[in-house]
Amino acid sequence: MKHYTLTLKNRQMELGERTCIMGILNITPNSFSDGGRFFDTETALAHAEQMARSGADIIDIGGESTRPFSDPVSPEEEIKRVVPVIEKLSERIDIPISIDTTKASVARQAIAAGAAVINDISGLRLDPEIAEVAAQYGAPLILMHMKGTPKTMQAHPHYDDLIGEIGEFLENAIAKARAAGVPQNRIIADPGIGFGKTLSHNLCLINRLNAFERLDVPILVGSSRKSFIRSLLRKNDQPDIDPAHPRVETGTQATVAAAILRGAHIVRVHDVENTVVTARIIDAIRNVSDNP
Numbered sequence: 001m002k003h004y005t006l007t008l009k010n011r012q013m014e015l016g017e018r019t020c021i022m023g024i025l026n027i028t029p030n031s032f033s034d035g036g037r038f039f040d041t042e043t044a045l046a047h048a049e050q051m052a053r054s055g056a057d058i059i060d061i062g063g064e065s066t067r068p069f070s071d072p073v074s075p076e077e078e079i080k081r082v083v084p085v086i087e088k089l090s091e092r093i094d095i096p097i098s099i100d101t102t103k104a105s106v107a108r109q110a111i112a113a114g115a116a117v118i119n120d121i122s123g124l125r126l127d128p129e130i131a132e133v134a135a136q137y138g139a140p141l142i143l144m145h146m147k148g149t150p151k152t153m154q155a156h157p158h159y160d161d162l163i164g165e166i167g168e169f170l171e172n173a174i175a176k177a178r179a180a181g182v183p184q185n186r187i188i189a190d191p192g193i194g195f196g197k198t199l200s201h202n203l204c205l206i207n208r209l210n211a212f213e214r215l216d217v218p219i220l221v222g223s224s225r226k227s228f229i230r231s232l233l234r235k236n237d238q239p240d241i242d243p244a245h246p247r248v249e250t251g252t253q254a255t256v257a258a259a260i261l262r263g264a265h266i267v268r269v270h271d272v273e274n275t276v277v278t279a280r281i282i283d284a285i286r287n288v289s290d291n292p
Contacts, residue, residue, distance in 0.1 A: 001263055001286070004218045007185050008096055008116050009138050013057070015218045015265040017287065019279040022058040022098065022268040023051035024224065027081045028065045044085050045092065052093045055276035059093070060119055060268060061086060061110075062100030066195070068154040068227070075105045082106070083113045090114025098142070104129035111137045121146050121195065123173040128180075135181030142188040142220055143173040147196025157196040162204055163211050166191050170215055187217045188266065194226040202228040206255060209262035222268035223255040244270075253278045261286060 003016030013020065025048050048059050063081035064073045078101060086097055090113065098117035099110035104127045107118045111133065119142040120130050126149075134141040145166045147157050159165050170189045177187055189212060191205050202223070212219055223229070225243040229251040234241050241248055249271055256267050256275055260282045269275045 002213060002216070004265065005185065006140055006188070006218065007138075007183075008140060011096075013096075018283055019260050019264065020057045020266040021055060021272055021275050021279060022060050022220070022222075022266055023048070023054075023056035023272045024268060024270050025051070025059055025061045025085075026065070027061060027063050027085055041084055041088070045089055048085075048089050049092060051272040052095055054273040056095060056272045058096050058098050058117060058266075059089070060098040060100050060117075061089075061115070062119075063106070064101070066121055066150040068150060072150075075103045078103065078106045079109050083109050086110055086113040086115050102126040102130070104133050107133045107139075111139055116140070117142065120144065121190075121192070122149075123169060124176050125173075128176065131177045131180035131182055134177070134186070138186070140186040140188060141177055141182050142190055143170060143177060144190035144195065144220075145169050145173075145192035147192075150195075154196065157198060157201065159201065162201055163208050166205070167212060167215070170212065174215060174217060184217065188220050189215050189217050190220040190222065193221060193223045194228065197228075199228040199231050202226070206258050206262060209259060209264060213263060218265035219263055220266040220268060221256075221259040221264040223259065224252050224267075224269040224271070225249070229255060249274060257282045 001016055006013040006015055025044060027044050061082050063078040090097055096116040098119045099107055099115040100119040101107050102120055102122045107130050117140045118134050121144045123143040123145055124131055174187055193202050193205060225248050230241045230248055233247055233251055253274055256278050
């Protein structure tokens with residue numbers, strides 16, 4: 001597994017020996033797993049602080065739901081949701097804050113408020129100026145593959161060559177980011193589990209994750225509580241399982257373990273405390289000498 005040093009404004013983060021854990025904070029009324037739970041600023045801050053105490057390395061804050069078939073929100077509304085939380089949280093925790101957005105104007109305001117990383121689920125497709133914001137502020141940039149938009153991505157997604165097409169998309173996104181001035185050591189790639197993929201696509205991506213080593217950037221995987229896990233766990237006659245159900249969390253940890261073993265440097269999750277345990281054990285297995 002390749003090791004990387006991720007360069008942030010005032011620190012460096014080593015990736016490879018130990019899996020980096022990104023905690024999810026959705027400040028939305030309608031996210032698929034925790035929509036509405038952290039919409040209040042003080043509740044959001046308390047949850048973020050708890051994730052930091054539990055061992056999160058990064059807190060990823062988003063103000064727009066990207067669940068399948070969701071509608072977009074305006075940049076103004078997104079800024080109103082996330083900036084007050086980022087401003088206060090950056091004074092309370094000493095780990096990096098990431099802004100999960102597809103809009104350059106939101107990213108700019110979030111960085112000014114204290115965020116240090118930009119997480120673009122569209123891979124620069126919806127607003128290429130995000131790369132310029134990342135370059136201007138020296139912010140690491142996460143580039144994710146998504147087929148279509150959240151509104152359309154799960155409408156019969158099809159690939160002739162799943163790994164090849166996603167790899168080519170990410171390769172092109174990285175080239176665009178570098179052309180905008182983002183250095184290679186500040187770019188992270190995410191194959192986009194659940195974003196325009198079927199159950200089989202998601203399983204294949206995790207199983208073939210090491211195919212993306214050729215991108216020569218750290219790999220992030222966000223499988224937490226996704227619908228493919230719930231689909232695998234429910235019986236044919238059952239309705240969808242609550243994403244917060246303990247069985248779904250167990251399934252999430254199984255995907256986290258598999259992703260780490262296949263080369264994930266960063267895992268993006270809802271339950272940081274459980275993931276810290278999983279990552280510690282799997283990292284130990286992955287790093288053990290062949291002749292102990």
